[in-house]
Amino acid sequence: MTEADGEDKLVRERKEARLSAYATLREQRPELFVNPPGTAYEILLDRADQDRVAREVGELAVAFGFPEECADIGVVYRDPYVTLVRDAVRFRSGRVNTYIRFVTGAPGGGAAVLPVLDDGRIVLLHHFRHADRDWHWEIPRGFGAPGEEGATTARRELLEEVGGEVTEMIRLGEITTDTGMHGGRDQLYLARLASSSFAGTPGPEAREEGIDAFRALSPDEMRAELAEGHIHDGFTLAAWSLATARGLLGPASGA
Structure with a gap:
């Protein structure tokens, strides 16, 4: 040959x-x-x-x-x-x-979850992402395991990255992150956390994943961050939009 x-x-x-x-x-x-x-x-x-x-x-x-x-x-x-x-x-x-x-890899895709403390504040993670080599303020998310329900994925990612006591998990809907390239949909949730269980700083597991800080923002502070263009993550933008449309977040001051 x-x-x-x-x-x-x-x-x-x-x-x-x-x-x-x-x-x-x-x-x-x-x-x-x-x-x-x-x-x-x-x-x-x-x-x-x-x-x-x-x-x-x-x-x-x-x-x-x-x-x-x-x-x-x-x-x-x-x-x-x-x-x-x-x-x-x-x-x-x-x-x-x-x-x-x-x-x-899994038919159900992944999941992202908007953490909301019982006093109404929204928790964001300062997360370094490899794809664009930059830091982002965003919500917890991750890939689903084969056969895993979206709510299970969302709860697992929330506990790994933020921790705390989950008092309620609400499904918000679905997101297709890039209809030009991505053949699938991810699930979006809102999780209510007991404020007393929120540590305020990332643990060793979260730090290993590239998370170096948390912020707990009031609804007005969140709106200001969005309006000023400080939040770019599509999952975060979509989850906040769906939660707002369903009236699940606190009203704006003076509303």
Whole structure:
């Protein structure tokens, strides 16, 4: 076998492995591969179509200086938290291309929780995030375990990152964090905590996760922070918006 033959064999094995993982994901998560009536991007599930799209897009990728595997169809990356999928799709015009998206490991996604003390103050965490290499004021959140209910995920993340005694857990709704890339939804909750159980400073486990401080803000202080653009986290913005819309937070001064 020549060196070129060996490389061709490795390429075929790589593509087959990714398509095999794709087929397994389709069996486990069929909802991710639905083509509803009137869909704007039809997922092509026929192997001949997939091979044709991969070949055409791969040639184009190479012409622009990218590796040919940028066009591989299937599960192109996977770890315990994230699965990165590249689909072959047909647009309404009939044009074909690839479309990449990521899905969480568990069907239920993750959860975030807005902690509210019994005196009405909202607890935020000063959390360093690796993705943008910056600090954020935000609420607790995390990935769900396989088969885990959103409320269980939310309670676990709250106790790990803030601690305290939970007196009530209220489901707020769902959030799709990035409809252009993320194939899933996360659950949002509001948790009421006993003020007497709130430590005020992060413990060792929270610090290990990159949390170095807490703030407990009154509803008016929270509104001011939002208005001044000091809070950027989408989960926090969404949870606060839903809680406000449902009248679960204290009224503004003078209201």
